[in-house]
Amino acid sequence: MKELSKLMDYRSDIRVVDATLRDGGLVNDFYFSDEFVKALYETNLKAGVDYMEFGYKASTELFDEDKFGKWKFCKEDDIRAVTGDNDTDLKIAVMADVGRCDYNHDIINRSDSVIDLIRVATYINTIPAAADMIEDAAAKGYETTCNIMAISNAQESDVKAALDILGKTPVNCFYIVDSYGALYPEQLARVVDCFMDAAAKYGKKVGIHAHNNQQLAFANTIEAVGDGADWLDATYANMGRGAGNCAMELLLGFLKNPKYRVYPVFQFIENYMVKMKEETTWGYDLQYLMTGLLNQHPRTAIQFTKEKRTDYTEFYKELVAQD
Amino acid sequence: MKELSKLMDYRSDIRVVDATLRDGGLVNDFYFSDEFVKALYETNLKAGVDYMEFGYKASTELFDEDKFGKWKFCKEDDIRAVTGDNDTDLKIAVMADVGRCDYNHDIINRSDSVIDLIRVATYINTIPAAADMIEDAAAKGYETTCNIMAISNAQESDVKAALDILGKTPVNCFYIVDSYGALYPEQLARVVDCFMDAAAKYGKKVGIHAHNNQQLAFANTIEAVGDGADWLDATYANMGRGAGNCAMELLLGFLKNPKYRVYPVFQFIENYMVKMKEETTWGYDLQYLMTGLLNQHPRTAIQFTKEKRTDYTEFYKELVAQD
Numbered sequence: 001m002k003e004l005s006k007l008m009d010y011r012s013d014i015r016v017v018d019a020t021l022r023d024g025g026l027v028n029d030f031y032f033s034d035e036f037v038k039a040l041y042e043t044n045l046k047a048g049v050d051y052m053e054f055g056y057k058a059s060t061e062l063f064d065e066d067k068f069g070k071w072k073f074c075k076e077d078d079i080r081a082v083t084g085d086n087d088t089d090l091k092i093a094v095m096a097d098v099g100r101c102d103y104n105h106d107i108i109n110r111s112d113s114v115i116d117l118i119r120v121a122t123y124i125n126t127i128p129a130a131a132d133m134i135e136d137a138a139a140k141g142y143e144t145t146c147n148i149m150a151i152s153n154a155q156e157s158d159v160k161a162a163l164d165i166l167g168k169t170p171v172n173c174f175y176i177v178d179s180y181g182a183l184y185p186e187q188l189a190r191v192v193d194c195f196m197d198a199a200a201k202y203g204k205k206v207g208i209h210a211h212n213n214q215q216l217a218f219a220n221t222i223e224a225v226g227d228g229a230d231w232l233d234a235t236y237a238n239m240g241r242g243a244g245n246c247a248m249e250l251l252l253g254f255l256k257n258p259k260y261r262v263y264p265v266f267q268f269i270e271n272y273m274v275k276m277k278e279e280t281t282w283g284y285d286l287q288y289l290m291t292g293l294l295n296q297h298p299r300t301a302i303q304f305t306k307e308k309r310t311d312y313t314e315f316y317k318e319l320v321a322q323d
Numbered sequence: 324m325k326e327l328s329k330l331m332d333y334r335s336d337i338r339v340v341d342a343t344l345r346d347g348g349l350v351n352d353f354y355f356s357d358e359f360v361k362a363l364y365e366t367n368l369k370a371g372v373d374y375m376e377f378g379y380k381a382s383t384e385l386f387d388e389d390k391f392g393k394w395k396f397c398k399e400d401d402i403r404a405v406t407g408d409n410d411t412d413l414k415i416a417v418m419a420d421v422g423r424c425d426y427n428h429d430i431i432n433r434s435d436s437v438i439d440l441i442r443v444a445t446y447i448n449t450i451p452a453a454a455d456m457i458e459d460a461a462a463k464g465y466e467t468t469c470n471i472m473a474i475s476n477a478q479e480s481d482v483k484a485a486l487d488i489l490g491k492t493p494v495n496c497f498y499i500v501d502s503y504g505a506l507y508p509e510q511l512a513r514v515v516d517c518f519m520d521a522a523a524k525y526g527k528k529v530g531i532h533a534h535n536n537q538q539l540a541f542a543n544t545i546e547a548v549g550d551g552a553d554w555l556d557a558t559y560a561n562m563g564r565g566a567g568n569c570a571m572e573l574l575l576g577f578l579k580n581p582k583y584r585v586y587p588v589f590q591f592i593e594n595y596m597v598k599m600k601e602e603t604t605w606g607y608d609l610q611y612l613m614t615g616l617l618n619q620h621p622r623t624a625i626q627f628t629k630e631k632r633t634d635y636t637e638f639y640k641e642l643v644a645q646d
Contacts, residue, residue, distance in 0.1 A: 222508070247538065250612065266613075
């Protein structure tokens, strides 16, 4: 059991990362209105959120700028149009995917940028490329995290080897990403344990990014908190790919540091997310449970959702047949 | 951490209780079609569910039979119309509320009934009345549980005293009922621990009935499993009062006993619950998070839902003003 005194107290090392624009952008191809983004920024300030992830630094060679909203690319001027020089306690993050980011060119020096944190996203088999991106970003002055995606599909021994590589880089935080929403809290506890061991060895932090395929994104996030993870991803109203993420309103309700305030989150949801929910679709549904249960990428479930199918059992048969 | 070998194995003492008609009945005043109830019964048989709760044994003196569907009253003939003599492995349960059931008269001898289990629901302050109902039902030949509601509002010392009273009755299982959906898994672990101590002392089982106000009904249920609880309530598609309950489809996906089969649950949801969702409203929403967070009865949130209000922040102000 978690230590009782800790349940009443808080760790000042906790960092809450708002990933609404980035993971939510996967739902609407990053077409957020300027008003929405500005209001989200203001809300994060009021709510005491530590980092706001604006989106991806995606390669304009690989991705057509006419087919995505601007937060797929997170150009310096677009962020500054929202934040100005961001003379606030809220830090600004972007995600850079291994193989999908021209980081040498597109990530400028931090001294010239309003961005504070580069989050390098990688699968377990491209850790050296991730390490190179981390070295590049750190050399340019940024804080960095390494977000290891699809962790439920990675072998324990591979994870340990990966963390030993990453431990020798300047990365600030090892991130557990349960992309498939496949892990139960009791399993996640072991993953966090493995990450915490490496983090202790190399002086790093551990973070958690959960998906809600089995209605466990919040539960897994607070399980990880209890196990020692400090960096916590959340999105407003769970907005995120497929079944969505850990809800910011749940997380800030749980955290006991008085710097976090849940009321502005409620206001933002009422003013913006209710409408967003009417326009786009995300969140727990049977098709996402199925891919989570089978530890599969949610892409088939997302397609099922897009096609507005409700023949869940037929879908399940398709999934099982693929296995 | 939970013992690793247990995560791969299963406990044969686990009992899954389908509470869809009973807790779901609180959403639609127990007006389920005969076809729905029959199909649910057949599904529970196929899915390997252990108990099916048909509804309440409510007093016809206190409640107007014209204002509720028949599962508010669970008359013998109504159950038999669905189950016949129920010559199956699926046991039949009904709930009897302290103060709302004419149990001396309405609960007949088990030898004359198709019902197997009487679940006595009580608040912490009416334990002697619950004990009397348990004695009555046990003397008539039934299995019994005692479901202690609103556990998040009960003092630990009161719970211990209550379990000492109940321990001396023939009750089979002490049930933790998180009516307000207020508990986090790390808190629930302590409640289960307290219940397990008394259960060990008196030779009883422990059960869990969770609500989804903070998207934790499933997480709390599997937390309780890991802590030793054996009797697990779930409902199809989370159907239940307010934010609903632990979803049967999540629970059976989690449990590893091969006797449980999740596919029939998917079929039932596709064929019946999708339509049910269109006709009635339940499930996680911000108003339920708010009452859960404030450890309040969900009645105000249910009223908010009925009135189709979306002024969440105004509602939050009302709740906080009440405190």
